[in-house]
Amino acid sequence: MNNNDKWFKYHGENNLKRVGFKKGQTVLDFGCGSGVYTIPVAEIIGERSLIYALDKDSMELERLMSRAKSMGITNIVRLDASSKTSIALNNESIDVVLLYDILHYYYYPEKHERRKLLSEVYRILKPAGMLSLYPTHLDSSNEPNFSDVKREIEDADFCLEQEIRGLQMMHDGGSEKGKVINYRKI
Numbered sequence: 001m002n003n004n005d006k007w008f009k010y011h012g013e014n015n016l017k018r019v020g021f022k023k024g025q026t027v028l029d030f031g032c033g034s035g036v037y038t039i040p041v042a043e044i045i046g047e048r049s050l051i052y053a054l055d056k057d058s059m060e061l062e063r064l065m066s067r068a069k070s071m072g073i074t075n076i077v078r079l080d081a082s083s084k085t086s087i088a089l090n091n092e093s094i095d096v097v098l099l100y101d102i103l104h105y106y107y108y109p110e111k112h113e114r115r116k117l118l119s120e121v122y123r124i125l126k127p128a129g130m131l132s133l134y135p136t137h138l139d140s141s142n143e144p145n146f147s148d149v150k151r152e153i154e155d156a157d158f159c160l161e162q163e164i165r166g167l168q169m170m171h172d173g174g175s176e177k178g179k180v181i182n183y184r185k186i
């Protein structure tokens with residue numbers, strides 16, 4: 001069994017349960033890519049709950065939906081992004097938003113775009129909803145760096161809830177040790 005198969009069969013769900021995903025939650029995976037996180041979260045939340053898979057890359061969304069179909073997963077709603085900073089979901093409709101490997105210099109180099117995106121995440125989250133961040137590409141050679149992003153998230157009215165370390169994560173097609181940071185909407 002290769003790393004990818006192991007991820008979808010065991011590690012994905014085990015690691016994402018440690019992050020705090022639970023049965024019954026409604027979730028948005030913003031910048032979901034081919035769904036390495038969307039699919040295990042879809043399994044955790046259960047078939048009666050929805051996860052919205054949002055991306056600007058229709059090929060990635062095709063890959064995600066066809067993998068989900070082959071696994072018999074029916075609770076993923078595809079959302080083709082219509083804009084960089086607005087999200088076509090209702091106010092206070094989502095329990096958890098994933099920002100995994102997206103809030104960094106490559107996709108969001110402009111501070112005003114990061115600020116607008118965070119205000120959209122705030123708008124669609126239910127009261128006390130959770131923003132879950134997988135921080136990548138935020139070393140000091142890049143702008144924004146890790147401190148910039150943490151500050152911007154707190155400025156957008158989120159408070160740090162928990163840092164979960166020692167997770168097995170998937171990144172750039174391989175597996176790596178990583179941490180996820182959960183923030184609570186205040």
Ligand SMILES: C[S@@+](CC[C@H](N)C(=O)[O-])C[C@H]1O[C@@H](n2cnc3c(N)ncnc32)[C@H](O)[C@@H]1O
Pocket residue numbers: 030031032033034035036037054055056057060081083084085099100101102107170171
């Ligand atoms: C590095 S991948 C990460 C995918 C996934 N979150 C993960 O961690 O495996 C970033 C994804 O974000 C998507 N993306 C970048 N900017 C976006 C935007 N403004 N709106 C929607 N999706 C975006 C890209 O198309 C890509 O699929």
